[in-house]
Amino acid sequence: MKHDEMNCKRLILEYLADYEDGSMPEIDRRELEAHLSHCPPCVTFLHSYRATGRTLKMLKPREVPKNLAEAVWNFVRERCPKKS
Amino acid sequence: MAEDPNASDLELVRRIKRGDDQAFREMVERYNARIYSLSYGVLRNREDAEESTQDAFLTLYRKIDTFDESKKFFSWFYRVALNAAYSRARRRRPAAATVALDDFAPRLSDRRLGTSPEYLAWVDGTEDEVIARDLADRAEEFIDELPPPYRDAIWMVDVEEMKPSDVAEILEISMPALKSRLHRARLHVRQRLAEIASAPREPQAGQQRVAP
Numbered sequence: 001m002k003h004d005e006m007n008c009k010r011l012i013l014e015y016l017a018d019y020e021d022g023s024m025p026e027i028d029r030r031e032l033e034a035h036l037s038h039c040p041p042c043v044t045f046l047h048s049y050r051a052t053g054r055t056l057k058m059l060k061p062r063e064v065p066k067n068l069a070e071a072v073w074n075f076v077r078e079r080c081p082k083k084s
Numbered sequence: 085m086a087e088d089p090n091a092s093d094l095e096l097v098r099r100i101k102r103g104d105d106q107a108f109r110e111m112v113e114r115y116n117a118r119i120y121s122l123s124y125g126v127l128r129n130r131e132d133a134e135e136s137t138q139d140a141f142l143t144l145y146r147k148i149d150t151f152d153e154s155k156k157f158f159s160w161f162y163r164v165a166l167n168a169a170y171s172r173a174r175r176r177r178p179a180a181a182t183v184a185l186d187d188f189a190p191r192l193s194d195r196r197l198g199t200s201p202e203y204l205a206w207v208d209g210t211e212d213e214v215i216a217r218d219l220a221d222r223a224e225e226f227i228d229e230l231p232p233p234y235r236d237a238i239w240m241v242d243v244e245e246m247k248p249s250d251v252a253e254i255l256e257i258s259m260p261a262l263k264s265r266l267h268r269a270r271l272h273v274r275q276r277l278a279e280i281a282s283a284p285r286e287p288q289a290g291q292q293r294v295a296p
């Protein structure tokens with residue numbers, strides 16, 4: 001199956017997430033992989049989808065403010081001097 | 085054998101319910117960074133995220149008696165923290181303009197994308213550290229463009245790397261619904277990243293932002 005804008009969009013919207021997380025039935029997986037083997041735009045798209053995942057992982061670790069735990073504790077302590 | 089985190093949480097919860105403040109301090113130590121990061125995902129502002137984290141722990145302290153011990157503690161507490169962050173977001177800023185759902189649709193035939201060396205380096209993961217970091221910073225902006233249900237899903241799963249089943253539980257949605265939100269959110273961020281990854285960069289990469 002060659003590149004077809006509408007068909008490829010549908011594959012990406014409906015099946016790519018299942019393909020990537022491994023939940024796609026084997027028969028559908030084989031069909032999708034057969035398509036990928038003939039459709040460079042979809043392959044490039046798949047690679048960029050994975051690159052997005054890698055880029056998002058770079059957002060971690062987020063720097064936590066110093067002494068946050070102490071600030072939280074003091075905040076609660078001021079408002080609830082002693083738990084009854 | 086690894087300790088069951090929920091069992092360990094429950095032990096602390098029971099001690100806090102009995103008025104053991106040391107147990108509360110241990111809970112703060114255990115969760116403050118994660119709650120801060122979750123809050124930041126909603127609020128995108130360090131000061132707001134810090135204050136929201138404090139609000140979440142205050143609610144935890146005051147309302148812990150209402151926690152049903154047959155449930156997972158962290159799901160309940162993350163829900164508490166999300167509600168604190170949503171409440172603060174409503175008070176602090178008007179709802180931001182978000183992208184339309186149609187914008188999530190993949191644009192395969194966009195010939196401006198997909199051929200530049202910069203784009204190919206991004207796709208292959210061969211871009212240098214500074215450029216990769218710059219793209220990651222921009223990704224945060226693009227996540228912020230999403231409607232909140234999509235934004236929270238992608239933040240928790242792809243940035244915080246939380247288990248999807250846990251996120252579905254916290255957001256009180258089904259796994260298929262979570263997967264759908266995640267996929268559409270990723271498609272949007274991918275499209276936006278592809279646009280800037282395709283733009284030619286100036287020689288001293290990392291010192292400048294690529295014009296949209």
